[in-house]
Amino acid sequence: MSEATHHIQGRAAAIRIENLDTDQIMPKQFLRGIDKSGLAQGLLYDLRYDPTGTPRPDFVLNQQGHQGVNILLGGSNFGCGSSREHAVWGLQQFGIRAVIAPSFGEIFYSNAMNNQLMLVMLAPQQVQALMDEVEREGTPVVIDVGQRRVRSKNLDLGFSISDRHRQMFLERLDVIGLTLQQREGIAAFAERHWRQQPWCKDVASQTHRRLQT
Structure with missing residues (x-):
């Protein structure tokens, strides 16, 4: 198994919002299509743009230093709300490969892990420390799924993930693929x-x- 298979490495951005729900992650007006395409535009739309469609300069993903991030650091209960799987697809189409937060909405967690979007739960103070470091130093973050570790320049943190979800990610399986192994x-x-x-x-x-x- 290659290193790339079980490592996610890249630039991270902190979104310091508790209870960020799936309606905010992917607003309803972007759910009209009959397939998964074109959802990157809708990701966090009302946070990224004002009512006139102008980018909000104070939102982290619009700032020059945070272009091309592939890891998000979020607040507690990230992805709560409705069960729309489009929230996961939109994050992935935007380039996000992982979200680190203290906790996640249950349905969002299942949708994400079934679609190879890695979700990592750390203690609130650990997420806070990681956010502070990323914002202060812009250091890259590495998620080692195989070893269940999150590493940055100054931090080396362990996290828990079920054996089932770990296997699904490492072997690039969804629930059906995992079942077919049996x-x-x-x-x-x-x-x-x-x-x-x-x-x-x-x-x-x-x-x-x-x-x-």
Whole structure:
């Protein structure tokens, strides 16, 4: 497995907003398409632009020193609110590969991890220290998913992630792909189940055929 597979490294930007919800991350007017394309424009739109569509110069992602960031540092309960998966897709299309925060909305967390957007939970004081360092020194951040560590110039922090989500990221799997790794066991279970209880197999199709005769 290559180093690139289990490391995310790059520039980070701090968004010091608690309870940043998915409606703010991806406003409703950008949900009209029938596919995933074109969502980068809508990311954090009302924070990035004023009502006239002019970029807000005081917002971190509009500032010259934060162009091209690929890691966000956020406040507690990042991604709370509605279940819109577009919030995850928009972050990825904008170039974000990971978000570090004290906590995340539960549905957003599942959507992100299923789409290879790495979410890292650290203690609030650790996130605060990382934000302060990034804003003060502009140092890069490294997330080592394999070793479960976040590193910067001055910090080396451990984080927890389930074995399942770690495997999904390292092997670039979604939930379906992870399940299919157990296909032989699933097939064996199904064969054993139908052999022991044959009267339960294909009940719907058999009933349908009887009704057609």
